[in-house]
Amino acid sequence: MDTHIPQVVVTMTEWEQRKKFVGFTDEDAQLLQELGPVADMYVDEVVEGLYRQFLSFGET
């Protein structure tokens, strides 16, 4: 099915507002970047966990 989806569902202005609303700051971006190397270590385990969970539910 070919469904046309409006290109700009969320504008940059709204995106910035949303970040502000949940209190997502530059510091958070910085912290997440610091998490990067740690996340790289657990990412395989997380992906595996997700697959396990999905596969244990027949519907997917």
Added chain:
Amino acid sequence: MQLTQGDYGEAYLANRLHIGQIHQQIGLEPRWYMGAYSIYMQLAFPRVMTAFEHDLGKGQRIFLALLKIITLDTELAITTYIAASEEIISSQSREILEIATPVVQVWSGVVAAPLIGTLDSQRAQQFTERLLERIVEMRASVALVDITGVPMMDTRTAQYLLEAISAVRLLGSQVILTGVRPAIAQTLVHLGIDLSNVATRPSLEAGLRLGLDMLELQVLHRDGKR
């Protein structure tokens, strides 16, 4: 594009919207990716805490940052999903509107427009537009508007009909209102709608005869009798 890549500007937004669009196309419902994020958090939490056990305060701030970005991601996913669903709904209603307002040529110079269902302002506008378009296209001088399939008549519906009829007249064509059932006739009188300037007939057949008559045509039986 990773959650932890550090830049959450325009490219990140575009990427997330694109992912949401793909999810919608493959039919992955919000509950699945929200569930996936929940599992992600459950699996990531102990790992983050262990990695920052020398600075638990920082570990906590990092985890909260993760929570915020995941919430924002989820919002984007749901927004895209809703936008796509709304688009489907509106394209379907456009389609239904078009199906619901057919205008067909029944004779050279005569078009018939059967109205089925209730006439709200959007449908009335669509109906009038299509009727006018087809009249011009078919060079029709008579338009039969059949209201057999209109379940009930109220002041507003009658008003829409009168407006459509006036618009047709401006094009120099005539409208014959057909399928006027006794109950509808009574309602129209009761509502004080003045249809004295409009040709009306109880059935489409009677309307077609009148229309042909206006065009100085008549249908004859093979033996020459009408």
